[in-house]
Amino acid sequence: MAEVDKLLIQEIRSGADDAWMRFVDRFSGRLQAFVRKKIRDSATVEDIVQETFIGFINSLPNFDESRPIDSFLFTICRYRIIDHFKKTGRRPDISSLTTTDSQQQIELPDAIRGASTIYRSGERRRAEENALLQILQQEVTLLIENEAWIKLACLELIFVSSTPNKEIAELLQLSQPQVASFKHEFVDKIKRQMLRLGVNADLFPELYPDQQA
Amino acid sequence: MFDEFSDTDLAAYLEEDLDANKASKLEATLINDKHLQDRLHTIRLQIAVGEHSLGSIWRQNNLGCPSRKTLGGYLLGILPNDQKLFIQSHIEIRGCLTCQANLADLEEQQTQNQEELTARATRYYKSSIGHLSQRRQDES
Numbered sequence: 001m002a003e004v005d006k007l008l009i010q011e012i013r014s015g016a017d018d019a020w021m022r023f024v025d026r027f028s029g030r031l032q033a034f035v036r037k038k039i040r041d042s043a044t045v046e047d048i049v050q051e052t053f054i055g056f057i058n059s060l061p062n063f064d065e066s067r068p069i070d071s072f073l074f075t076i077c078r079y080r081i082i083d084h085f086k087k088t089g090r091r092p093d094i095s096s097l098t099t100t101d102s103q104q105q106i107e108l109p110d111a112i113r114g115a116s117t118i119y120r121s122g123e124r125r126r127a128e129e130n131a132l133l134q135i136l137q138q139e140v141t142l143l144i145e146n147e148a149w150i151k152l153a154c155l156e157l158i159f160v161s162s163t164p165n166k167e168i169a170e171l172l173q174l175s176q177p178q179v180a181s182f183k184h185e186f187v188d189k190i191k192r193q194m195l196r197l198g199v200n201a202d203l204f205p206e207l208y209p210d211q212q213a
Numbered sequence: 214m215f216d217e218f219s220d221t222d223l224a225a226y227l228e229e230d231l232d233a234n235k236a237s238k239l240e241a242t243l244i245n246d247k248h249l250q251d252r253l254h255t256i257r258l259q260i261a262v263g264e265h266s267l268g269s270i271w272r273q274n275n276l277g278c279p280s281r282k283t284l285g286g287y288l289l290g291i292l293p294n295d296q297k298l299f300i301q302s303h304i305e306i307r308g309c310l311t312c313q314a315n316l317a318d319l320e321e322q323q324t325q326n327q328e329e330l331t332a333r334a335t336r337y338y339k340s341s342i343g344h345l346s347q348r349r350q351d352e353s
Binding site (some may be wrong): 010012015017020021024025028029030031032033034036037038046049054055057058059061068070071072075078081082085124125129131132136137140143146147149150152153156157159160161162163171172190203204205206207 | 219227263264266267271273276293318321330342344345352
């Protein structure tokens with residue numbers, strides 16, 4: 001988290017009301033713009049932003065200062081939007097599933113889980129995902145530091161949007177073999193680092209593109 | 214057969230993190246597409262047991278998202294071409310909702326009346342400060 005945000009949080013925790021005003025002033029615009037992408041009714045948009053701020057206040061005692069504030073606020077905001085759509089019947093109800101604790105097992109057919117995926121406890125799975133997150137953070141930071149913008153755009157489109165290689169090549173003015181090579185090199189690097197940390201890469205099918213259907 | 218919507222798209226949809234245009238398209242397709250309905254159900258179950266794909270981990274943690282300062286530079290058109298292309302791809306193709314919101318907010322700050330923006334922030338402040346005071350009292 002940026003130093004300025006850390007100070008702001010400390011001031012809010014110590015009881016400075018003007019710090020809360022600065023916080024609201026700083027984040028309300030982006031939150032409102034975020035909700036407006038999903039909901040048109042302006043009164044509902046304001047309600048959701050307000051609920052997001054209240055949600056933040058409620059989680060303040062446990063707020064992890066290593067995490068960026070806006071990312072945390074957008075996560076709260078998304079949950080408020082999910083709640084709103086659930087109440088209005090506009091989205092499938094996933095709440096009963098997302099609140100599942102680590103001990104509860106839901107049987108998944110083999111085809112769903114993939115041949116190499118074995119059931120793990122929630123805790124272990126989280127540890128493995130955290131390890132992958134750290135590796136990804138390092139790699140993305142390195143690409144940004146090296147100003148490798150086209151490579152970063154390419155990898156993001158491959159892994160986050162699953163955009164086909166041909167389309168990526170056209171968008172970024174690369175050849176298809178270049179796109180494939182960026183992907184191959186990145187996957188190899190991630191797998192090597194996971195191996196070094198003793199993390200099971202089998203849990204992430206994207207790291208085994210040749211085996212995916 | 215190539216699936217128009219990836220598993221990462223479906224997870225983003227369930228987590229309200231999918232670009233609005235793509236979400237509308239997905240909802241329209243879902244009505245008659247049994248295969249897509251089944252895939253969405255599968256992703257719901259995977260989220261339920263705490264499984265996230267590499268793509269979801271990347272998306273949920275906003276990896277690569279440009280800072281507000283950089284987005285400001287993008288708006289002003291002062292970034293190098295490759296960086297500009299990355300941000301364009303990040304916002305328009307990958308459809309990052311967080312950056313779309315930050316960009317819209319920055320544009321609004323340039324065009325909207327400052328008094329209206331302050332009035333809006335004051336409304337949020339007034340409707341939430343009571344909760345903050347209450348929380349402080351509960352803790353002390």
